[in-house]
Amino acid sequence: MLFHERQQFRQAGLWLVLGLVTGSVLLLLGLSAYRERGPHHEGHAPGFLLVVAAALVIHAAVLLLVRHARLDVTVTAEAVEIRFAPFHRRTRRIPLIDIADARRRHYRPLAEYGGWGIRLGLSGIAYNVSGSEGVQLVLTSGRRILIGSQRSGELEAAIRRARGG
Numbered sequence: 001m002l003f004h005e006r007q008q009f010r011q012a013g014l015w016l017v018l019g020l021v022t023g024s025v026l027l028l029l030g031l032s033a034y035r036e037r038g039p040h041h042e043g044h045a046p047g048f049l050l051v052v053a054a055a056l057v058i059h060a061a062v063l064l065l066v067r068h069a070r071l072d073v074t075v076t077a078e079a080v081e082i083r084f085a086p087f088h089r090r091t092r093r094i095p096l097i098d099i100a101d102a103r104r105r106h107y108r109p110l111a112e113y114g115g116w117g118i119r120l121g122l123s124g125i126a127y128n129v130s131g132s133e134g135v136q137l138v139l140t141s142g143r144r145i146l147i148g149s150q151r152s153g154e155l156e157a158a159i160r161r162a163r164g165g
């Protein structure tokens with residue numbers, strides 16, 4: 001193995017947004033119940049409690065998914081391997097022979113790919129978790145793959161070494 005990097009969603013802003021979404025949903029559900037039942041009515045209809053419980057379960061599942069999501073990038077003597085767990089069951093393997101070019105670059109995640117994660121944009125597919133640095137692969141087929149990296153210089157150098165350059 002020439003290079004390995006594991007990245008996870010750890011941005012404070014992301015967790016702030018998720019917290020605000022949770023608070024907003026609960027506030028809106030509470031206000032809805034208040035308007036529907038009035039301030040002096042005791043208890044809530046079973047349907048309302050079911051909606052609140054479902055909203056909390058779905059939100060908790062999203063939080064757990066984001067908390068445990070990770071991007072693993074490995075460069076070996078034969079390939080660049082990408083796995084975005086838990087979304088990829090298997091590692092995506094890109095043989096070095098299929099890579100025409102690999103260059104470190106600065107990119108704009110929101111403008112070019114619509115955010116972070118596994119994203120499809122006008123410039124091809126991106127695998128990114130945070131930041132705005134990565135390595136742009138151009139395959140011999142012409143397809144483009146951007147790999148976000150906190151260590152983009154090391155990733156580019158490892159790919160170049162593996163390709164004999």
